[in-house]
Amino acid sequence: MSLPNKKGYFGAFGGKYIPETLSVCLKELENAYNSYKRDSKFKQSLSFYLNEYAGRPTPLYFAQRISKQLGLKVYLKREDLLHTGAHKINNALGQALLAKHMGKHRVIAETGAGQHGVAVATVCSLLSLDCDIYMGAEDVKRQQMNVLRMKVLGANVIPVESGSKTLKDACNEAFRDWVTNVRTTYYLLGSAVGPHPYPMMVRDFQAPIGIEARSQILKKEGRLPDYLLACVGGGSNSIGLFYPFFADKQVKFIGVEAAGFGLGGYHSASLVKGEPGVFQGSLSYVLQDEFGQIKNAHSVAPGLDYPGVGPEHSYYKVSKRAKYEAVSDDQAVEGFRFLSELEGIIPALESAHAIYYLKPLAKKNKGKTVIVCLSGRGDKDLDIIKEYNQKKQRK
Numbered sequence: 001m002s003l004p005n006k007k008g009y010f011g012a013f014g015g016k017y018i019p020e021t022l023s024v025c026l027k028e029l030e031n032a033y034n035s036y037k038r039d040s041k042f043k044q045s046l047s048f049y050l051n052e053y054a055g056r057p058t059p060l061y062f063a064q065r066i067s068k069q070l071g072l073k074v075y076l077k078r079e080d081l082l083h084t085g086a087h088k089i090n091n092a093l094g095q096a097l098l099a100k101h102m103g104k105h106r107v108i109a110e111t112g113a114g115q116h117g118v119a120v121a122t123v124c125s126l127l128s129l130d131c132d133i134y135m136g137a138e139d140v141k142r143q144q145m146n147v148l149r150m151k152v153l154g155a156n157v158i159p160v161e162s163g164s165k166t167l168k169d170a171c172n173e174a175f176r177d178w179v180t181n182v183r184t185t186y187y188l189l190g191s192a193v194g195p196h197p198y199p200m201m202v203r204d205f206q207a208p209i210g211i212e213a214r215s216q217i218l219k220k221e222g223r224l225p226d227y228l229l230a231c232v233g234g235g236s237n238s239i240g241l242f243y244p245f246f247a248d249k250q251v252k253f254i255g256v257e258a259a260g261f262g263l264g265g266y267h268s269a270s271l272v273k274g275e276p277g278v279f280q281g282s283l284s285y286v287l288q289d290e291f292g293q294i295k296n297a298h299s300v301a302p303g304l305d306y307p308g309v310g311p312e313h314s315y316y317k318v319s320k321r322a323k324y325e326a327v328s329d330d331q332a333v334e335g336f337r338f339l340s341e342l343e344g345i346i347p348a349l350e351s352a353h354a355i356y357y358l359k360p361l362a363k364k365n366k367g368k369t370v371i372v373c374l375s376g377r378g379d380k381d382l383d384i385i386k387e388y389n390q391k392k393q394r395k
């Protein structure tokens with residue numbers, strides 16, 4: 001079976017649930033992607049920039065001390081070592097090159113935590129493209145350093161005042177801009193979400209994570225791993241790791257969502273606690289109330305704070321190809337400390353969710369081999385950790 005099918009469905013999920021006005025933009029994009037992904041010049045320039053500019057291949061690091069403590073063999077796929085500090089640069093480079101090949105001179109994007117916005121501002125500077133980034137007004141306040149980085153790189157940051165003033169509102173605004181300016185403008189979406197072809201395209205641009213990890217582990221261990229572990233926000237670093245192992249049925253996939261303050265309260269666990277529904281152009285699991293209205297999400301990790309998830313994960317969930325678990329804010333902070341103190345690597349709070357899950361996994365899986373995607377580095381999160389510690393002390 002090809003994933004997705006020609007209409008952009010992963011089983012029952014995905015598709016294009018969009019207003020008429022967007023269908024022309026999406027068709028143009030789909031045709032361009034289908035032709036350039038086979039084009040040798042396009043492939044050559046993408047691999048040049050991934051290797052020479054972003055820093056691929058990333059190491060697959062055997063984490064000796066946490067392995068010893070947990071009784072597992074833990075390997076970290078070091079996406080945190082890439083230029084700009086997270087996996088987001090893989091997708092930003094792929095799509096910006098596509099924009100350039102399509103003759104667009106302006107790129108727009110949405111950003112929540114700011115990591116995707118920084119990656120887009122970076123590649124636009126590199127490729128000489130005009131760049132406008134939509135960001136919820138709340139996120140602009142919370143992520144000042146990333147706003148500054150984007151501005152230094154020459155991007156224009158547009159605060160969005162509608163709705164909850166966070167990522168989903170920034171996304172809506174970017175789609176609105178795209179419909180109006182499609183002739184000149186490319187919309188560079190930051191995760192494996194949205195209408196077809198975005199979930200497929202973002203997955204393909206993130207697939208080097210899994211392709212490299214697969215050959216690296218075969219070299220180091222002479223066998224495939226027992227588990228792959230990655231955090232799931234929109235779902236791009238996880239699908240980039242999982243997809244190249246799809247046919248290796250003996251390799252189990254675990255996606256780790258944010259349980260926030262707890263699954264009974266405020267969280268971002270769309271796959272664990274959501275229901276199928278249409279959100280931002282595709283059918284997937286989404287957090288909604290009894291009337292089908294989208295609920296606000298919460299996570300201590302800004303990049304996981306999103307009420308939806310990519311449709312390929314919904315398909316993996318219902319077909320049982322992957323299992324999805326949720327880790328709370330407190331547990332993620334424990335994961336953050338665990339890796340920092342034992343391995344000298346400060347993980348992004350998003351990745352710290354996956355790191356924490358090694359602990360419950362280890363209980364029944366002594367001696368097993370696990371690859372964890374370390375999707376980004378944690379410098380960006382030090383203010384959040386400081387505030388978290390101050391709140392705990394006050395209690």
Ligand SMILES: Cc1ncc(COP(=O)(O)O)c(C=O)c1O
Nearest residue numbers: 233234235236237303350375376
């Ligand atoms: C470092 C990092 N990891 C993970 C994520 C979650 O996104 P995704 O699920 O698309 O990988 C983000 C999003 O901003 C991020 O910045």
